[in-house]
Amino acid sequence: MSIPPDYQTLKTSKWFAYCNVHFLITFDDGVKWLLRVRQNRSHRLPTALTTPVIKSEVATLMLLKSKGVPVPAAYLPPHLREKNDAQNMTDLDYFFYEYISGIPLHLPFKGYFSEIDLPEDQLEGFIEEYCKIKIQLSNLHLPYSKLGCIYPSGEGITEVGPIVSLGCFMNPTSPHFMGPFTTYKEMMLAKIDAALRYVKVNALQGGYTVDEYLWHLEMRELVAASKVLIAIPTELFIKHNDSKGDEMMVNEDGKIIGIIDWEWAYVTTKSDAFSTPHFFNRTFAYMKGSNSLSHAEDLLIECYKRHGRDDLAECVKEGKLYLRMERIGYYDPAFTKSGFREVFGEDVPKDFNPPDDDAGWRKYMLKRYEHDQTLKEVIDKYGTKQELAL
Incomplete structure (x- = not known):
């Protein structure tokens, strides 16, 4: 096993990576694996949190591998396998997986806010590669009926269980993880309720606490009123859920030869699974409330249609609803709030019409939710005179 001489060498x-660090293992026959170790930042997380994450990622990788998706085969360490009495003799949380050649895809951007900054021919080439991978994932026939993460359930068998996720979608006490869920609406309401519980004790962003609580109350009302999100899906799909571009391993010709980092992948609806990730929409216009399609999304829609997949093209066209939902638990006052409301279309309650400016919005929401007991507690504990001046 290749071990760097010191931490600084490893870090550079x-x-x-941000959450994990890897060590190359080369066997005598030339076969290469990676040891994937969860980073301990200041302290090791309880195994009640790390073990489900590891088991879910390994089960997801093995399922995808068995269906021909270009991912590395993965293996649980002995102490995490079923019917095994082995003990973890280390202070590490880890598993093994195959080494994939290639390099992580680098998508250039002009500063923090911009669309993908590639020459048109290269952008079209990337979109074609991305499209083919998504079509392959869309053709998988999954034996599940609920939304959640995939876990091992016996020799070669998997099942869907609770969602493991980065962020607030968990409980501080056991059982830590929630799910599985019957509908996307049920899943989002559970996530919003989790966020509200953390905001109540100022445990999320740590600022703008009253606005943060009000915004999550607004999102809860909008999700609860949605007729789109309540549909019980007849088929389900796997979503990567940490797609930044660099999870795609490419060769020297820019062809995608593998996909890694399935740590928080989950089974979900087609509309959610094939909505576009944030790197398609890293624009100032999106932050300021625009839900228009980006140029890369227009190209992806055209590509899906060329491949006879109008259904996936429609997922891109209507996908901003699901992208906006990814901000649950990550309130940021820089984002224009009307953009989150607009994606619900005609399902927005008829009497719901807050002003566009933050001060007017806050006044409107304080009145609308004035009977919410927890809001009163948040105001008493964290409210400022500026926030509450009506």
């Missing part, structure tokens, strides 16, 4: 190497 290609094996170091």
Whole structure:
């Protein structure tokens, strides 16, 4: 096993990532694996949190691998396998998976806010590659009936269980993880309720606490009123859920030869699974409330249609609803609030019409939710005179 001489060398190497660090293992026959180790930032997380995440990622990878998707095969360590009495003799949370050649895809942007900054021919080439991978994922026939993460359930068998997720979608006490869910609406309401519980004790963003609570109350009302999100799906799909572009491994010709980092992947509806990720919409206009399609999304729609997949093209056209939902638990006052409301279309309650400016919005929401007991507690504990001046 290749071990760097010191931490700084490891940190600046290609094996170091935000949540995980990797060590290359080369066997005598030349076969290469990676040891994937969860980083401990200041302290090791309880195994009640890390073990489900590891088991879910390994089960997801093995399912995808068995269906021909270009992902590495993955293997649980002995102490996490069923019917095994082995003990974890380390202070590490880890598993093994195959080494995939290639390099992580680098998508250039002009500053923090911009669309993908590639020459048109290269952008079209990337979209074609991305489209083919998504079509492959769309053709998988999954044996599940609920939304959640995939877990091992016996020799070669998997099942859907609770959602493991980065962020607030968990409980601080056992059982930590929620789900599985019957509908996307049920899942989002559970996530919003979790966010509200954390905001109540100022445990999320740590600022603008009253506005943060009000915004999540607004999102809860909008999700609860949605007729689109209540549909019980007849088929389900796997969503990567940490797609930044660099999860795609490419060769020297820019062809996608593998997809890694399935740590928080989950089974969900077609509309959610094939909506476009944030890197398609890293624009100032999106932050300021626009739900227009980006140029890359227009190209992706055209590409899906060329491949006879109008259904996936429609997922891109209507996908801003699901992209906006990814901000649950990540309130940011820089985002224009009307953009989150607009994606609900005609399902927005008829009497719901707050002003566009933040001060007017806050006044409107304080009145609308004045009977919410927890809001009163949040105001008493965290409200400022500026926020509450009516």
